[in-house]
């Protein structure tokens with residue numbers, strides 16, 4: 001299973017989290033976020049990492065030239081679109097960045113909202129489901145209603161996100177069957193400062209399921 005730890009701000013924490021077992025690390029490129037990092041901070045973190053670790057830039061309603069510039073300058077392997085990007089935007093981004101993983105995040109408000117997923121699966125590599133919050137785009141610590149996702153099986157791989165922690169990950173994965181999980185605030189001491197003990201506990205819990 002892919003495990004993405006998101007909202008990394010410190011290069012030494014990225015190396016430690018990769019060593020603990022993360023397969024992907026996320027860097028927040030949304031300037032209003034307390035976890036925002038600059039292109040040079042991302043480049044410094046990415047340069048230290050083994051090549052098998054996916055490095056994902058998280059954007060919200062940014063333009064294609066802005067995203068492309070940051071991806072090229074920092075060496076990211078993927079892009080997570082966490083705003084209101086439409087399927088056509090994903091298609092256009094794919095033309096601009098053909099070799100970069102495109103992850104579309106959907107902030108799910110209701111069961112009906114899940115129907116929109118089908119509009120994206122031809123244009124993205126991976127989906128990500130996060131909880132809806134009326135004022136914040138992400139990193140909210142809010143969980144989804146997992147029972148709503150018991151039958152969720154889109155035509156592409158997907159990450160479960162939203163309020164996951166070492167304490168609830170086993171329960172979440174007993175109800176839902178994603179290709180990967182994505183955690184941010186649930187493994188932090190403070191926004192952008194990851195708690196390596198919480199990350200280690202997460203991997204212990206994930207290992208106990210195998």
Ligand SMILES: O=C(O)c1ccccc1N[C@@H]1O[C@H](COP(=O)(O)O)[C@@H](O)[C@H]1O
Nearest residue numbers: 006033138139140141161162163184185
């Ligand atoms: O973390 C942020 O600050 C953030 C800002 C803007 C868009 C997305 C953001 N984070 C994403 O939120 C989800 C879930 O986070 P949490 O585990 O509930 O804290 C995760 O995918 C982050 O990439």
